[in-house]
Amino acid sequence: MGLLRSVVLAGGGTGGHIYPLLAFADAVKRHFPEVRITTLGSPKGMENELIPPAGYDLRVIPAFQLPRSVNLNLLRTPDRMWKSAHAAGKILDEVQADVVVGFGGYVSVPAYLAAWRRETPIVIHEVNVPPGVANRMGMKFTKNVAVGFPTQPQLAESLKDARVVGVPLRTALTHLDRAALRPQALYQFGLRPDLPVLFVSGGSSGARTINLAVAAAAKRLAHSGVQVLHVQGGRNDPFEVPADLPVPYKVIPYLSDMQLGYAAADLMLCRSGAITVAETTALGVPAVYVPYPFSNQEQKRNALPVVEAGGGVLVDNDELTPEWIEQNVIPLARDRQRLAVMGQSAARYGRRDGDEALLEFVLEAVAKNR
Ligand SMILES: CC(=O)N[C@H]1[C@@H](OP(=O)(O)OP(=O)(O)OC[C@H]2O[C@@H](n3ccc(=O)[nH]c3=O)[C@H](O)[C@@H]2O)O[C@H](CO)[C@@H](O)[C@@H]1O
Numbered sequence: 001m002g003l004l005r006s007v008v009l010a011g012g013g014t015g016g017h018i019y020p021l022l023a024f025a026d027a028v029k030r031h032f033p034e035v036r037i038t039t040l041g042s043p044k045g046m047e048n049e050l051i052p053p054a055g056y057d058l059r060v061i062p063a064f065q066l067p068r069s070v071n072l073n074l075l076r077t078p079d080r081m082w083k084s085a086h087a088a089g090k091i092l093d094e095v096q097a098d099v100v101v102g103f104g105g106y107v108s109v110p111a112y113l114a115a116w117r118r119e120t121p122i123v124i125h126e127v128n129v130p131p132g133v134a135n136r137m138g139m140k141f142t143k144n145v146a147v148g149f150p151t152q153p154q155l156a157e158s159l160k161d162a163r164v165v166g167v168p169l170r171t172a173l174t175h176l177d178r179a180a181l182r183p184q185a186l187y188q189f190g191l192r193p194d195l196p197v198l199f200v201s202g203g204s205s206g207a208r209t210i211n212l213a214v215a216a217a218a219k220r221l222a223h224s225g226v227q228v229l230h231v232q233g234g235r236n237d238p239f240e241v242p243a244d245l246p247v248p249y250k251v252i253p254y255l256s257d258m259q260l261g262y263a264a265a266d267l268m269l270c271r272s273g274a275i276t277v278a279e280t281t282a283l284g285v286p287a288v289y290v291p292y293p294f295s296n297q298e299q300k301r302n303a304l305p306v307v308e309a310g311g312g313v314l315v316d317n318d319e320l321t322p323e324w325i326e327q328n329v330i331p332l333a334r335d336r337q338r339l340a341v342m343g344q345s346a347a348r349y350g351r352r353d354g355d356e357a358l359l360e361f362v363l364e365a366v367a368k369n370r
Pocket residue numbers: 014015016017019127128201202203204205206231233234253254255256257258271272273274275276277279292295298299302
């Protein structure tokens with residue numbers, strides 16, 4: 001496609017912004033191998049751990065702190081933001097960007113500002129309600145807004161005209177056949193094929209409440225014959241699990257190959273970050289969602305439609321105790337029939353083509369600008 005020679009992808013902070021960016025980069029590369037792909041990140045975000053190993057050019061621009069609300073006076077105030085925007089602009093000029101695609105996180109703002117000043121098309125991909133502060137700022141400069149979930153335009157006024165494209169997911173996930181990979185996954189984690197597996201994840205940074213509650217329920221889970229595969233999260237403290245359990249309880253600090261976790265899982269217990277929900281539903285993994293109780297209840301909004309569709313269960317952070325796990329998670333993990341129905345309901349809500357749909361939207365935005 002002659003329209004596209006160079007794309008700049010901006011997004012950073014946590015995995016929730018970076019994995020969709022990487023999945024989208026892969027889609028661009030797959031369709032247009034000759035297109036130059038540049039990513040913009042901040043100095044301390046997880047992008048520094050995730051993007052270079054994926055083989056993409058990561059340019060780091062100076063960090064600055066955004067306030068919690070969107071205020072256009074910002075454009076007149078912080079020098080540091082303009083310094084970042086200047087740095088982003090130099091990169092846009094150097095790579096002759098045809099479009100900037102932003103996934104949110106503070107680093108997106110200077111990219112949006114620099115693109116706006118150059119009249120370079122901007123596309124925003126947003127997965128949360130309410131939209132993140134960085135993307136809300138970006139929306140002052142473009143109408144090209146894509147969202148991950150069909151409920152978002154109904155729930156947020158600022159997203160009412162957005163295109164629903166789904167969430168770009170890694171091809172290791174979109175191409176995953178869980179049943180086929182299961183034996184290898186179980187073997188790799190040292191889990192038994194004859195007992196159910198509870199897969200625990202607090203999102204990319206991990207969740208202390210989840211880690212401590214599940215670890216405290218370790219004995220009850222093990223004595224009920226439920227194995228646990230527990231990812232602690234990239235930036236979370238280690239926790240203790242009793243050593244002498246009768247069935248496996250495997251703890252991993254961070255799992256880069258999430259397809260193995262999803263393949264091993266009979267049931268997931270997790271935070272309902274938007275990308276996690278996009279993944280569990282795309283893959284038909286039944287889940288107990290424990291929304292992060294802060295940041296505007298956004299995670300509750302992510303999980304609710306899946307739960308309403310029958311694809312999972314919702315529990316408040318405060319209610320997630322070892323007793324709750326014993327009374328609710330253990331019976332569910334052992335009920336193969338109920339899990340099968342839940343998995344099918346989750347899969348009906350999910351989709352696997354978010355990368356392709358976002359690429360189509362970006363190409364339209366570039367074409368419109370010609
Ligand atoms: C506390 C908080 O503010 N969380 C936000 C953050 O969550 P967070 O950054 O945790 O993002 P998500 O839950 O949406 O996605 C986590 C991603 O990390 C991956 N993963 C996780 C653990 C692991 O060991 N390996 C691994 O690869 C998952 O497969 C998934 O792709 O961004 C999301 C998307 O903007 C928001 O919806 C969340 O509300």
